[in-house]
Amino acid sequence: MRSRENDRLTITPLTVKDECAVLRFSGELDRASEEFYLDRIGAVVTSGYRHLVLDVTALVFCDSRGLNCLLALRWLLHRREGSLLLACVGRRLAAVLALTGSTEVLPVFTSVSEALRTLPADQRPEWPPVGSVDPGIPLHSPEPLETSWQQDANPHLPLDQMGPDSRGPDTRA
Secondary structure: OEOOOOOOEEEEEEEEEOOEEEEEEEEEEOHHHHHHHHHHHHHHHHOOOOEEEEEEEEEEEEOHHHHHHHHHHHHHHHHOOOEEEEEOOOHHHHHHHHHHOHHHOOOEEOOHHHHHOOOOHHHOOOOOOOOOOOOOOOOOOOOOHHHHHOOOOOOOOOHHHHOHHHOOOOOOO
16 A cells, blocks of 8 residues: 555555564655554554564665654554564665664564564464465554554654643653
8 A cells, every 4th residue: 555645655564474464665754654654554553463574675765754653663562562573674774773773672684584583483474475465454544543553652753743742751851
């Protein structure tokens, strides 16, 4: 499914098993595709998937807003005792992750197979998928973002997405 904003981002479900989904990201993850991303990924998480492997081979651009989207997803999955694993990270995204120190919280793997091997065997979907696979993942959230993402203040979402009452504690010195 493509974002409505200039076809900037595509999220394609590849395979699933129980609470694990493998998704391919193509295009650009930035401010223009943020709402699309939050809606689609919110739907995946709300459907019960706690372990997500993102194949980002075809993600050609990710700025600080896109990085915050990934960190917000990692935060949400961590709260649900899940994980976010990035596979096939390109040179540009790897540089953004390294520059910001995000590789400490966003594990990076050279392949989807490598990422899946870090999950419990009973949670791993078949990889590569055999034949025509329709993972059946809903890619539109019936809940508003406030319900699916902001149960508690998520420090990685921009304040305009969280609302004025979700700022969390003041950490200024």
